Amino acid sequence: MIVAEALHKRFRRPGARRAEAELVAVESVGFTAEDGAVTGLLGPNGAGKSTTLRMLATLIRPDGGRATIDGHDVATDVLAVRRSLGFMPHDAGVYPRLTARENVHYYARLCGLGTRESRLRTGELLERLDMIGFADRRAAGFSQGQRTKVALARALVHRPRTIMLDEPTNGLDVMATRSLRGIIGDLAAGGHCIVFSSHVMQEVAALCDTIAIVADGRVAMVDSLSGILSRTGESDLEDAFVSATGADGRRGG
Amino acid sequence: MSAAIVAAKEILDNLRDRQTLFYALLFGPVLLPLLLGGSLLASFKQLSIDFDAVTELAVEGSDHAPNLVAFLNANNVDTVVAPADPEMAVRVGDVPIVLTIDERYGLALRDGRPAPLTLLMDESDKGSNKAARRLRTLLGVHERTLNALRLQHRGVDPALFDSVELIVDDVSSDGASGQLLASLLPFLFIMSMVMGGFYLAIDTTAGERERRSLEPLLALPLSRASIVLGKFCATLAFVVLSVTLTAGSVWMLFRFAPTDLFGGQVRFDGSTVFHAVALASPLAPFIAALLITVSAWTRSTKEAQTYLGLLMVIPMAPFFVLQFLSVRATAWSVAIPMLAQYQLLERATLGEAIPRSFILLSVGGTLLCALLLLILAVHLYTRERVLG
Numbered sequence: 001m002i003v004a005e006a007l008h009k010r011f012r013r014p015g016a017r018r019a020e021a022e023l024v025a026v027e028s029v030g031f032t033a034e035d036g037a038v039t040g041l042l043g044p045n046g047a048g049k050s051t052t053l054r055m056l057a058t059l060i061r062p063d064g065g066r067a068t069i070d071g072h073d074v075a076t077d078v079l080a081v082r083r084s085l086g087f088m089p090h091d092a093g094v095y096p097r098l099t100a101r102e103n104v105h106y107y108a109r110l111c112g113l114g115t116r117e118s119r120l121r122t123g124e125l126l127e128r129l130d131m132i133g134f135a136d137r138r139a140a141g142f143s144q145g146q147r148t149k150v151a152l153a154r155a156l157v158h159r160p161r162t163i164m165l166d167e168p169t170n171g172l173d174v175m176a177t178r179s180l181r182g183i184i185g186d187l188a189a190g191g192h193c194i195v196f197s198s199h200v201m202q203e204v205a206a207l208c209d210t211i212a213i214v215a216d217g218r219v220a221m222v223d224s225l226s227g228i229l230s231r232t233g234e235s236d237l238e239d240a241f242v243s244a245t246g247a248d249g250r251r252g253g
Numbered sequence: 254m255s256a257a258i259v260a261a262k263e264i265l266d267n268l269r270d271r272q273t274l275f276y277a278l279l280f281g282p283v284l285l286p287l288l289l290g291g292s293l294l295a296s297f298k299q300l301s302i303d304f305d306a307v308t309e310l311a312v313e314g315s316d317h318a319p320n321l322v323a324f325l326n327a328n329n330v331d332t333v334v335a336p337a338d339p340e341m342a343v344r345v346g347d348v349p350i351v352l353t354i355d356e357r358y359g360l361a362l363r364d365g366r367p368a369p370l371t372l373l374m375d376e377s378d379k380g381s382n383k384a385a386r387r388l389r390t391l392l393g394v395h396e397r398t399l400n401a402l403r404l405q406h407r408g409v410d411p412a413l414f415d416s417v418e419l420i421v422d423d424v425s426s427d428g429a430s431g432q433l434l435a436s437l438l439p440f441l442f443i444m445s446m447v448m449g450g451f452y453l454a455i456d457t458t459a460g461e462r463e464r465r466s467l468e469p470l471l472a473l474p475l476s477r478a479s480i481v482l483g484k485f486c487a488t489l490a491f492v493v494l495s496v497t498l499t500a501g502s503v504w505m506l507f508r509f510a511p512t513d514l515f516g517g518q519v520r521f522d523g524s525t526v527f528h529a530v531a532l533a534s535p536l537a538p539f540i541a542a543l544l545i546t547v548s549a550w551t552r553s554t555k556e557a558q559t560y561l562g563l564l565m566v567i568p569m570a571p572f573f574v575l576q577f578l579s580v581r582a583t584a585w586s587v588a589i590p591m592l593a594q595y596q597l598l599e600r601a602t603l604g605e606a607i608p609r610s611f612i613l614l615s616v617g618g619t620l621l622c623a624l625l626l627l628i629l630a631v632h633l634y635t636r637e638r639v640l641g
Contacts (some may be wrong), residue, residue, distance in 0.1 A: 056639075059468065059635045060470055079474050083474040085472070089469055091465035093464060095262075095464070097270060102262075106258070110259070110470075110473050110475055111473060112256055152295050
């Protein structure tokens with residue numbers, strides 16, 4: 001379970017001096033993601049979704065607000081947060097010279113599993129994510145879908161209760177997207193707390209129990225799909241999104 | 254424990270990378286010693302004349318001076334007939350030199366006048382120079398004999414003309430060549446260490462960030478220090494592998510070198526190489542830490558290659574500086590990494606005694622710097638900017 005309250009993050013502009021104006025990446029983001037449910041962060045590129053997930057994954061420290069993952073504070077209890085969290089960043093980041101199996105096994109070992117246990121757990125995940133066909137090939141020639149599966153297997157290897165996926169369907173074809181959707185649904189049904197970010201309306205509409213609409217570093221609205229539609233008085237999510245963010249709430253990036 | 258897992262993965266990963274393997278296994282251990290040591294040995298051989306070796310000399314008009322030809326033959330020079338156009342033959346390098354004996358040679362000799370001989374050589378060619386030097390030396394001997402005979406014939410003691418007896422005892426040239434070789438050894442070792450870890454360090458730090466595999470790695474439940482330590486250990490393994498192989502190939506190379514070439518001053522046997530490696534060994538963690546820290550600081554592999562390329566100057570600097578300035582080994586200088594190893598290895602190779610305090614200082618100074626660099630690398634990995 002994730003509880004985020006008024007998370008705030010600003011960066012120095014690249015190449016700028018300390019005194020110069022800072023770039024606010026996340027103004028104020030708060031939401032709650034329950035166990036056994038899929039929570040979607042919906043927003044355009046540059047809305048602050050990735051920065052929010054990075055703060056929750058303890059990769060960067062929030063400048064304001066607080067957040068807990070399964071009761072552990074992301075600012076102070078870093079290792080406990082990482083133990084209960086599986087994070088798949090925007091880019092799969094698999095090691096091209098290692099096989100799919102070696103990639104997953106490496107993460108299993110780093111998460112503290114023994115050699116035998118790591119082997120078993122890796123084999124289990126390769127089977128569950130339907131990766132046996134390419135398990136022992138080096139990742140250099142993998143398709144985007146195969147890379148995403150490797151990254152997902154790595155994120156799941158230490159049996160985290162909470163799983164965060166940053167734009168997981170990016171670059172996937174229809175079949176790969178369907179397959180991933182199935183996996184996410186299964187994980188939620190198994191009691192996991194799933195948070196995933198996307199800028200694709202259909203994606204979020206099809207999968208999420210709760211949707212947090214993020215624009216300009218703020219959460220504009222959090223509710224179920226039907227709740228959002230009825231609150232905005234719109235018939236589809238896209239219109240609801242525009243209405244919730246106040247017309248054209250986009251900014252580049 | 255996590256550090257060991259990281260190190261094992263990075264080693265396996267990079268053993269599959271041809272670039273890393275080339276620099277670790279071939280560049281330092283094979284190419285560098287062959288290029289530097291081989292060319293140095295070759296130039297020594299080219300400069301030193303072996304009067305016992307039989308060579309051929311192209312002679313034009315050998316019929317005019319049978320005695321001279323017999324003298325040359327007796328001194329391991331086989332005379333052959335000169336080519337039709339001797340000048341051109343020397344110019345294009347068909348023969349190194351040509352000795353032309355004038356038809357008036359015999360007559361001039363009998364009349365007690367200087368007997369004309371012409372030596373055709375190419376000053377710009379090393380082989381020609383060497384052959385000419387050898388011939389001049391032999392002709393000098395022959396001339397002295399003839400002079401003595403002429404003087405004795407006229408009842409004059411030849412010693413009368415030797416107002417000065419110059420005894421040349423060349424200690425410098427052999428010493429200098431030994432010195433150069435002794436300073437070459439640390440250069441080879443340090444360069445092979447740097448090249449051995451170069452690509453692995455870049456691949457595991459800047460490369461990892463560029464491939465975007467750093468972000469999920471940093472989100473795992475392990476400390477940043479153990480990640481850095483693991484990458485450091487992997488780099489260290491390649492640095493050690495590279496320098497060990499280099500030591501082996503240096504030892505092989507100098508086994509084939511004639512021992513008297515260095516005037517007996519430098520002995521390149523197993524124990525010399527072993528001592529040199531032992532003295533250079535504290536540099537392995539230092540260089541591994543330096544490579545990791547610099548490439549962790551850069552934003553991309555390209556930038557890392559640029560900075561580490563510039564960094565290459567550091568191992569070379571003491572080599573060149575010590576060639577021109579003689580910096581005496583002091584308690585200060587031997588505490589500075591690289592400079593210390595240059596000075597100590599040179600002394601060890603030349604067979605000089607090294608004070609125990611110098612060894613302790615060099616080990617302590619180098620390891621301390623390695624530790625500081627590692628601490629800096631861990632700090633770099635805890636910054637948010639590390640994600641890029």
